[in-house]
Amino acid sequence: MQWNHIQLPDPEIQTLSESLNISKILASLLLRLGISNPNKAQRFLYPRLAHLQDPYELTNMDRAVQRTISAIKNHESVTILGDYDVDGITSTTLLTYVLKTFGLNPHFVTPLRLEEGYGMTQAVLERALSDSHPGLLFALDCGTNSVDEVAFLKNKGIDVIVIDHHQSKADQTLSRDTILINPHVYDDPEAPWLNLCTVGLVFKFTHALIKNFKETDHPKANAIDLKELLDLVALGTVSDLVPLLEENRILTYYGLQKIQHSNRPGIQALNKVSGLNQSQPLKPSDISFRLGPRINACGRLSDAALPVNMLLTDDFQKCTLAAQQLNALNQERQEIERSVTNHALELVETQGLAKQNAIISFSPDWHSGVVGIVAGKLSRIHNRPTFILTQEGESAKGSGRSIPGINLMTALSECSDLLESWGGHPMAAGITLNPTKISEFIDQFNKVISSQLDALTYLEPPLEISEYLSAEDLTEGLLEEIELLHPFGMHNPEPIFGIRNAIIPFPVTIFSEEHFRFQIKKSSGLPINGIAWKMASNIPPHNVPLSLAVKFSFNYWNGRKTPQLELIDWKLPQN
Template sequence: MRWTLKPKPEQQQIDQLAQALQVDGLVAHLLLQRGISTYEEAKAFFRPQLADLYDPFLMKDMDVAVNRIERAIENGENILVYGDYDVDGTTSVALVSSYLLEEYPNVATYIPDRYDEGYGISFKGIDFAEDNVFSLIIALDCGVKAIEKVAYASEKGIDFIICDHHRPGNQLPNAVAVLDPKRDDCSYPYDELCGCGVGFKLVQALAAKKGQTIDDLIPYLDLVATAIAADIVPMTGENRVLAYYGLKVINSNPRIGIQAIINQIKKRELTITDVVFIIAPRINAAGRIEHGQHAVNLLTETDFDQAEIFAKQIEEFNTDRRGLDKEITQEAFAQILENDEEIGFTTVVYKESWHKGVIGIVASRLTETYYRPTLVFTKSGEKLAASARSVKGFDVYNALEGCAEYIEQFGGHKYAAGLTLLEEQYSGFKKQFEKVVSETIDTSLLTPEIKIDAQLELNQITPKLMRILNQFAPFGPGNMAPVFMTDNLQDTGYAKCVGEDDKHLKCKVRPSNDVTSRGVNRSIDAIGFNLGNKINLVVNKKPFSAAYVLDENEWNGKISLQLRIKDIK
């Protein structure tokens, strides 16, 4: 791993901010690195306010979308709320449908089948709408590239409102309204919303027209926070405000469906990280293993007993997902080793029997191991489908654009995308993808980087510092948990490997000079997940450097500080 120490802000700036906020210089240093240089900016950072959310009508087409929905309600039209099968899509559908159903009964939901219909708006979904006399479809977390599908619906007299956050193509669908802050002609001040975030802005606009305030919408923020966490969008601006309040809802008064999931896992206070690794995979498992509608049913259920049944079912889907994930990951690793190919600039694997629902997870695992832009393919009907994942700093979506001649359809983000192609195009695509990446990637990006915020001595680590760092949360891209490094550490003599296959490293560290500046022995527990193979750097009291985040460990009701080590040198 490359360790990169972020530039230290000017000492004069540190001193000024520390004085204005009455905080330690280290805290001022960390804030300045996040672009926070005044008392007002710090106040907005530490105390996010719902009042800071932007007016939803600043989004292009919002007024048109609201007027069309109001007209549908006045005329008694049937409205179909349509969304993708992942967490962002299913939470979006649960959010918009449950809000509309508060006062209007003619609303139904539709999630496409991952295997039968594939990603996004489908012809089958539009046929369903026609057969069941829906004249308005609100598409969430998909649709911004569905030009043919929207035209097909239009021929059948069905209008579309699209709420998406993916990058549009050169042409927009001919929908009644296209809400997407990434539109070139949209001047909305924040363009990093997830799909559920765009859906929330639509609900916020509808609410404003009815005289409701943002406080009336707080119960919906558990869904928005879950989607923000799961979709790994930047934890900045509006996303940070929505996630901050959504997490409060999750921990105090979540909807029955989310409470039922929490009851399954028996965990009390949840962080955004818990939402990413505990709540989101369970919601996702429905669409991966069975059908995304199961997730919508859970998230909109109002009867607790029924929600418990749904949550138990989803827990089973998640167990199945984990088994498939492990099995296919092992097969993918074996395929790479069998082919005995020198790892180039990319990792591309294919097996027609791999489960389409978990290839995205497998792509992430391969990326973590080989640290290359990665594609995992499987057979899907007559075509091949793939999930793409990238390394930090490299835009895999742009790379796929450079392979467009081999691709039937693709969409996504900078770091994650999906595509389909014909089987006979696979070989040509694989060569072209390697060529495009090799010609465009900065080779330093092929070595994982740890960006370090500041160097610390162990005696600077105090409960007070931890309390302040906890207020930097929620963490995510653009506001990651601060990473520190300390040199000249040594283990106190009890370092050991723990966990399945001895994967993790557990030790207790102290300065190798053995005493702090105050002449008191100082040691602190440390855990290094997946660093069991580095135990030789630690044993026999050898001096070493560690890059880590500060963490709180709860054991037998006691909370103690620990280092969560990211790397050792």
């Protein structure tokens, strides 16, 4: 693996270090995040809810609030349509709770993935309207490009508020009487709320609604504590892989704390069934690999109404049963995912797909609920944009995942004549097409990707070294500073440090066959403990100077908090 390190100008590091009274190492890490202004750096290191911008700065926020207040005053029937992923589920939960608190009795609907497809389809709308005829419908985490479906609702006399963060297509424009809150459509690309996912936008909407109620002395103005909603916001934000910067960082920072000590029985039951360690701080990875997949499993394989109801109810026994169901569904999802992944990898090998600019693989037997996860795995393994497609009815449907530098939305727009539908984000997208068009789509998409690539090659991406340290730099003081950068996530990755001339004084200790523990020697004091995951086939020599690439963090075990290295790669100095 190639290591890459760009040396930053020392005067810039020194200036920021002195301005904030922080180490040069922390100053360097901030500069690598593009933060050079001392005031911005201070806000980044010490996020505060007071730093959130006025929610009324979002385009159409006032219109959405006024229409909602009218619905509350007139006791209108309201329907909430939310997507079936974690962002959609938490958005639906949050808005349902808020509207109930303010006196409405909203009916919520989440699409049945296999029967109704993604988002605001005609099928899910017909089910949503089968039991009631609302005066107002909220579309959450969908709807930006649903021109025909919104027109269908309008023709039935139903007003529509869309709160969404998906990018719009040039040829899809909602009517002006539709209230759309979507920063990617209307707002300044530098706005600190630009990259909020839908649950973050619903939180902003709730904030705006409460502000209005307080200004007008509404009797229920103080019925909701906004801080109590942040557990839902963090769940959706981390799971949706949006950048953990600006307002996303603030909401996630406080939301992680709220999840760990949540008063919500559904969160408590989910924490328990997920095996979270309550004695150590919650990290975004706990959401990404434990909580999020269990919530997502229901939308992938069953009905996402289950986790919504779990998160809404105050009955802990019901929450426990629901969490156990989610856990069982997640285990089923893992088995299905493993099978599809192995088959897809086999096809990539036998069909030589890894030699193309993009990997596009199709099988009518694959489960549509896991194609996005499998596409993500293959894109990381082969460092190529990847689409995994399966058969649904008469159409081929699937999900794509990209790599840095390749914008899926731009590429798909140039293939749109071959697609029945498409949408998503630059790094993740979904498509539907006629199976007879797959071969043509593969050719066209590869040509488009080739034009995006220019001189970019598909070599293994280099390991980015944030800073080179000595073993003596590995102190608890440095760790306390690194913790100021938490939470790590998209666009704020956990730093990887290079250590030159490191000495592992004793042979490593292998455990569970594929991992090992080690120590590195310091010139004075105790050695630093380290761990290497799935690296037992690549064991470094002891008592030999080495270059190590490591992460550095606190390890929590049996009530103790100690510094620990995580080995990412190692090299002999000459390499």
